[in-house]
Amino acid sequence: AQSVSQHNHHVILSEAASLELGCNYSYGGTVNLFWYVQYPGQHLQLLLKYFSGDPLVKGIKGFEAEFIKSKFSFNLRKPSVQWSDTAEYFCAPNAGNNRKLIWGLGTSLAVNP
Amino acid sequence: GAGVSQSPSNKVTEKGKDVELRCDPISGHTALYWYRQSLGQGLEFLIYFQGNSAPDKSGLPSDRFSAERTGGSVSTLTIQRTQQEDSAVYLCASSLAVGNYEQYFGPGTRLTVT
Numbered sequence: 001a002q003s004v005s006q007h008n009h010h011v012i013l014s015e016a017a018s019l020e021l022g023c024n025y026s027y028g029g030t031v032n033l034f035w036y037v038q039y040p041g042q043h044l045q046l047l048l049k050y051f052s053g054d055p056l057v058k059g060i061k062g063f064e065a066e067f068i069k070s071k072f073s074f075n076l077r078k079p080s081v082q083w084s085d086t087a088e089y090f091c092a093p094n095a096g097n098n099r100k101l102i103w104g105l106g107t108s109l110a111v112n113p
Numbered sequence: 114g115a116g117v118s119q120s121p122s123n124k125v126t127e128k129g130k131d132v133e134l135r136c137d138p139i140s141g142h143t144a145l146y147w148y149r150q151s152l153g154q155g156l157e158f159l160i161y162f163q164g165n166s167a168p169d170k171s172g173l174p175s176d177r178f179s180a181e182r183t184g185g186s187v188s189t190l191t192i193q194r195t196q197q198e199d200s201a202v203y204l205c206a207s208s209l210a211v212g213n214y215e216q217y218f219g220p221g222t223r224l225t226v227t
Contacts, residue, residue, distance in 0.1 A: 032213045043116070044204070044218040051213065090156065099169065099211040100146070105155035 002027050002095045006104035013081050014112050021076040021107050023065075023091035033074040034092040034101060035065055039084075047089070050074065061085070083113045115139065117219035119205050125225045126195055134190040134222045138207030145188050146216060147180055148204040156204070162188065163211045195226045 007022035025031060035047040048059025055067040061084075065076045076089060088108050092101040118137040126132050138145050147159040158172040162182040173179070177195075182188040192199055202223050206216040 034215075036216075043220055044206075044216075046215045049215070094213055099163065100158055100161055101216075103148075103156040103158070105153075 002102055004091055004093050004102050004104045006091050006107050008107045009105065010108045012110045012112065015083055016080050019078040019081045019109070021089055023074045023076065023104060024072050025074070025093040026072065027093065027095035029095065032094045033067060035059065035076050036090045036092060038088040040086065081111045083111045085109060086111045117205055117207050117217050119219040119222050121222060122220060123223045125227060128197060128226055129194055131191065131193045132195055132224065134203050136188045136205030136219060138186065139217055142207035142209055143185065144208045144211040144214070145182055146206045147190050148206065149201045150204055150221070151201040161211060197226045200224055200226045
């Protein structure tokens with residue numbers, strides 16, 4: 001069965017630290033990949049997505065993610081986090097042309113000022 | 114409004130009672146999803162609707178859960194004979210279509226079964 005794994009469940013960083021959140025999926029074919037974010041008290045919203053082309057995609061608020069097909073990974077990165085990046089981050093691949101995403105368990109990020 | 118709305122925002126009910134949760138999707142979005150979010154459990158897919166096609170009910174945890182979408186717009190999730198393990202935040206999302214389209218989420222309904 002298709003699955004997704006987010007390795008870091010809870011991450012605590014200080015402002016200006018670099019961030020990398022891991023996401024691995026299990027599917028060998030064509031895959032489309034999403035990262036969603038949920039800020040405290042707000043709705044889940046799309047952070048960035050990858051369908052094809054340049055494997056390094058950029059999203060909102062300075063986030064980026066790199067699709068590495070050989071590693072079945074789509075890790076989320078940000079060079080310098082801010083306190084306002086405190087949120088829950090979800091990786092969600094869509095394998096093949098499935099009609100629904102597979103959601104990771106999420107990573108809770110806390111950034112200390 | 115322009116976003117997905119859900120009502121009520123909070124619902125406290127006694128074990129054994131039935132509850133109905135409502136979702137108003139973005140106008141023009143043909144796909145509508147229901148999820149359940151429990152603490153530390155991520156998003157659990159429940160059901161989706163796509164246009165006039167038969168819904169995908171594969172995520173509904175038991176036959177106490179049902180959902181309908183009237184006129185391709187508003188959707189209602191019904192939980193019969195609620196149990197304490199049903200306590201969670203129930204999220205609704207809509208998108209232009211199912212699959213690889215951005216999902217727009219509502220604020221959720223926090224259900225507490227006492």
